Amino acid sequence: DTGVSQDPRHKITKRGQNVTFRCDPISEHNRLYWYRQTLGQGPEFLTYFQNEAQLEKSRLLSDRFSAERPKGSFSTLEIQRTEQGDSAMYLCASSPRPGGEQFFGPGTRLTVL
């Protein structure tokens, strides 16, 4: 399977803990996006990488959120000091070209107790 994969698929954590999610994009795609989605809403843009460079980050994104894409391959999204409001589906997508079709992973569902 050469699609986008995400790990873990589900994460339950207690408020105040740190969590890290991983995304493995389609190998030949140099563009990678992270989104957050809550029930009944569309995905909300979090950040964008072109190769290893983080070129855009949502202004709404708290400084508790950080993302990396070392070597321009897989990416990680870390949330520090989680809050109940962080509970959501975290989606990763990759794309082969600017503005091009995005291929989404299955998502990581985070529940903060």
Next chain:
Amino acid sequence: SQKIEQNSEALNIQEGKTATLTCNYTNYSPAYLQWYRQDPGRGPVFLLLIRENEKEKRKERLKVTFDTTLKQSLFHITASQPADSATYLCALAGDYGQNFVFGPGTRLSVLP
């Protein structure tokens, strides 16, 4: 601030009819407009892309139009089938295609 609206949260149509979904935006001049399908508990799946200088795109039973004057895109599914039941999302991005803004989605139900 940028705002995207999609017609009604839910749309019910009879099998075989044409479903028309609307995406309206304000305070935005997108260069790219995309439509996605999302099933419950799964990531969105890309359907169609249309650029600002294009008026219409088609793919099998799907058609999308893009009117930059009206700031609106219409998404049509002809000869709809129960398997087309899903949430449909529109997404817009500017010149560099780096920051996509998604609408809230329309939940389509095709009744047999």
